[in-house]
Amino acid sequence: MKKNLLISLKLTAALIIVLAVLYPLFIAAVGRLTPGGGRGETLSTNGKVVGYARIGQKFTDDKYFWGRPSAVDYHAAGSAGSNKGPSNPDYLSVVAARIDTFLVHNPAVTKEQIPADLVTASGSGLDPHISPQAARVQIARIAHVRGMTPQILESLVDTYTESPLLGLFGPARVHVLRLNIALDQLKP
Incomplete structure (x- = not known):
């Protein structure tokens, strides 16, 4: 049971880093390349x-x-x-x-x-x-x-x-x- 709990915690931490930090940073960077720099084309x-x-x-x-x-x-x-x-x-x-x-x-x-x-x-x-x-x-x-x-x-x-x-x-x-x-x- 401890083994499964440790694996679950590691997986959760990895997903938090990928989905809550890296992915939003990637999307923000892509947005900067669009017309308007991610703020909308005026x-x-x-x-x-x-x-x-x-x-x-x-x-x-x-x-x-x-x-x-x-x-x-x-x-x-x-x-x-x-x-x-x-x-x-x-x-x-x-x-x-x-x-x-x-x-x-x-x-x-x-x-x-x-x-x-x-x-x-x-x-x-x-x-x-x-x-x-x-x-x-x-x-x-x-x-x-x-x-x-x-x-x-x-x-x-x-x-x-x-x-x-x-x-x-x-x-x-x-x-x-x-x-x-x-x-x-x-x-x-």
């Missing part, structure tokens, strides 16, 4: 940090492209989905309200033209991307508010559309904050 405009590259932001002003809705109001510490299924009446009423709000702000768009990613939250509630279709469906509103031609905005959306990883994995997507920063830098 996006700046005019020398001022305006957001993080991997966390979505809430845009409700008609002069900006809107991102995906968030079940956690874009609060990164509470990253989560709504946990409500597609047949849940509460969830359906939230989506219906989002559709109605979108249609009020985009009168040239019909309900059928609204991409799902503009009215449904992502699994994390923090997705900074929308589909190119979701960006394009907002062009008429933004062009009208900013007094720009839709062609300029279409070109901007095309410029900020990211291809799937290696051309194969995932859909094409548009980073909303980067797109809105570029939008603010355009002259009307």
Whole structure:
């Protein structure tokens, strides 16, 4: 019994050193090599940090492209989905309200033209991307508010559309904050 206890204590001590000391130090070192040095990649405009590259932001002003809705109001510490299924009446009423709000702000768009990613939250509630279709469906509103031609905005959306990883994995997507920063830098 003493032999087994001694082996267990040695194994426990070794695992504590590996899992509680060496592994966290390794992960911290790898984090230092990433953009932002492990603190998150920030996006700046005019020398001022305006957001993080991997966390979505809430845009409700008609002069900006809107991102995906968030079940956690874009609060990164509470990253989560709504946990409500597609047949849940509460969830359906939230989506219906989002559709109605979108249609009020985009009168040239019909309900059928609204991409799902503009009215449904992502699994994390923090997705900074929308589909190119979701960006394009907002062009008429933004062009009208900013007094720009839709062609300029279409070109901007095309410029900020990211291809799937290696051309194969995932859909094409548009980073909303980067797109809105570029939008603010355009002259009307």
